[in-house]
Amino acid sequence: QVQLQESGPGLVKPSQTLSLTCTVSGGSISSGGYYWSWIRQHPGKGLEWIGYIYYSGSTYYNPSLKSRVTISVDTSKNQFSLKLSSVTAADTAVYYCARGFGVVIPSFDYWGQGTLVTVSS
Amino acid sequence: QSALTQPRSVSGSPGQSVTISCTGTSSDVGGYHYVSWYQQHPGKAPKLMIYDVSKRPSGVPDRFSGSKSGNTASLTISGLQAEDEADYYCCSFAGSYVFGTGTKVTVL
Numbered sequence: 001q002v003q004l005q006e007s008g009p010g011l012v013k014p015s016q017t018l019s020l021t022c023t024v025s026g027g028s029i030s031s032g033g034y035y036w037s038w039i040r041q042h043p044g045k046g047l048e049w050i051g052y053i054y055y056s057g058s059t060y061y062n063p064s065l066k067s068r069v070t071i072s073v074d075t076s077k078n079q080f081s082l083k084l085s086s087v088t089a090a091d092t093a094v095y096y097c098a099r100g101f102g103v104v105i106p107s108f109d110y111w112g113q114g115t116l117v118t119v120s121s
Numbered sequence: 122q123s124a125l126t127q128p129r130s131v132s133g134s135p136g137q138s139v140t141i142s143c144t145g146t147s148s149d150v151g152g153y154h155y156v157s158w159y160q161q162h163p164g165k166a167p168k169l170m171i172y173d174v175s176k177r178p179s180g181v182p183d184r185f186s187g188s189k190s191g192n193t194a195s196l197t198i199s200g201l202q203a204e205d206e207a208d209y210y211c212c213s214f215a216g217s218y219v220f221g222t223g224t225k226v227t228v229l
Contacts (some may be wrong), residue, residue: 046124047159047210064216096166096195105155105214107172114166119166 004112022097035100149179
């Protein structure tokens with residue numbers, strides 16, 4: 001059973017960089033075939049896809065966030081990470097990591113429990 | 122792109138059927154054979170219920186079914202059960218993923 005777990009600071013100051021890591025267990029990122037994803041949910045709101053990375057390092061980002069987002073992968077640790085720069089209060093959200101499957105347009109079948117990140121001074 | 126439009130809430134009694142609509146445009150719902158649906162209980166992560174318009178992942182009851190016509194997708198829950206009470210989000214693609222506004226399903 002694949003499990004994902006987010007980790008990182010729960011509080012980030014405005015203008016700083018939000019950094020989160022997702023640790024995958026029960027499956028290997030380097031085995032390929034999946035898209036390792038970040039999705040966020042603003043408090044009381046809907047979902048917003050941030051981007052995903054393939055084990056090879058290829059990345060795909062939401063155009064609305066692309067200028068501030070970097071997703072990277074560390075196959076040796078079976079982890080992938082999110083960096084979101086120049087954060088504001090509007091970036092306060094629950095951040096989920098998830099596994100995307102599917103050849104053409106991936107769907108997200110395994111999710112982490114989510115971690116709340118608050119942007120505040 | 123704009124969020125897909127879903128009804129704010131739907132309700133039904135146990136055993137009844139409810140249908141949630143998800144309306145987009147020809148650039149997203151209507152343009153791809155791709156719609157997925159997620160169930161989210163309060164304080165929990167979303168759970169995939171339907172993908173590729175009408176496919177069910179392993180373990181999802183066949184009470185859940187998906188369809189699409191033109192720019193509108195639908196999720197039907199047949200034989201409504203208490204544990205189906207949750208928020209449901211549709212998801213499509215238009216060069217980037219776009220999610221729906223969410224629908225709260227209440228079991229009366």
